Amino acid sequence: MTLPPARPSLPGAGLLPGAGLPKPSSPTPSLPTPGFPEPGHDHQPCLAETVARAEAIFESRGLRLTPLRRSVLEEVAGSHAAVGAYDVLDRLARKGGRRLAPISVYRALDSLVEAGLVHRLESRNAFFACHVAHAANRRQIVFACERCGTVAEVAAPGVFDGIATAAGGVGFAPARALVEVIGNCGRCAATSGVEAVHAG
Numbered sequence: 347m348t349l350p351p352a353r354p355s356l357p358g359a360g361l362l363p364g365a366g367l368p369k370p371s372s373p374t375p376s377l378p379t380p381g382f383p384e385p386g387h388d389h390q391p392c393l394a395e396t397v398a399r400a401e402a403i404f405e406s407r408g409l410r411l412t413p414l415r416r417s418v419l420e421e422v423a424g425s426h427a428a429v430g431a432y433d434v435l436d437r438l439a440r441k442g443g444r445r446l447a448p449i450s451v452y453r454a455l456d457s458l459v460e461a462g463l464v465h466r467l468e469s470r471n472a473f474f475a476c477h478v479a480h481a482a483n484r485r486q487i488v489f490a491c492e493r494c495g496t497v498a499e500v501a502a503p504g505v506f507d508g509i510a511t512a513a514g515g516v517g518f519a520p521a522r523a524l525v526e527v528i529g530n531c532g533r534c535a536a537t538s539g540v541e542a543v544h545a546g
């Protein structure tokens with residue numbers, strides 16, 4: 347969703363060298379394919395994979411996946427939907443019986459975003475977990491379902507080529523581009539009578 351400036355080290359890049367290209371056959375077949383997950387799928391492997399990736403990324407940076415960072419990640423990664431920081435705060439309070447200062451939750455979210463484990467859904471001021479490792483600079487767009495809240499990250503380099511062309515046409519130097527599309531996921535479209543676009 348974002349196109350940050352090139353960075354020397356990309357979180358997750360080492361885990362998936364071919365990021366940006368079609369994903370090679372997955373070593374973990376229990377995980378859903380990129381895009382929208384199957385409704386009612388077993389989410390436990392998705393959550394476990396994201397937490398394991400978090401441990402590896404933080405360790406590789408000489409940082410710790412502190413209990414707070416881990417709890418916040420588990421709340422955000424507990425589904426494929428975007429959640430607000432205050433939802434995370436509420437859920438943690440319900441579980442732990444103690445309300446954390448919002449700033450500590452925001453700091454934990456920031457460190458998870460910085461590590462590429464959580465992304466911001468800018469248009470909704472919400473956060474969603476990255477369930478498929480990819481390079482930080484992958485040219486991807488985000489589809490967010492306004493009914494169920496599910497979010498999918500989809501590589502779409504052509505979209506950014508179009509933005510670059512349009513920017514060039516007006517002599518604009520883009521530093522960062524993000525594309526978020528709000529609509530209905532296939533499942534919600536089917537149950538609400540909304541017309542979904544079908545590829546092919």
Ligand SMILES: [Zn+2]
Pocket residue numbers: 378383387388389390392393425426
């Ligand atoms: Zn899942």
Ligand SMILES: [Zn+2]
Pocket residue numbers: 465475476477478480499
């Ligand atoms: Zn991601």
Ligand SMILES: [Zn+2]
Pocket residue numbers: 491492493494495496530531532533534535
């Ligand atoms: Zn939906």
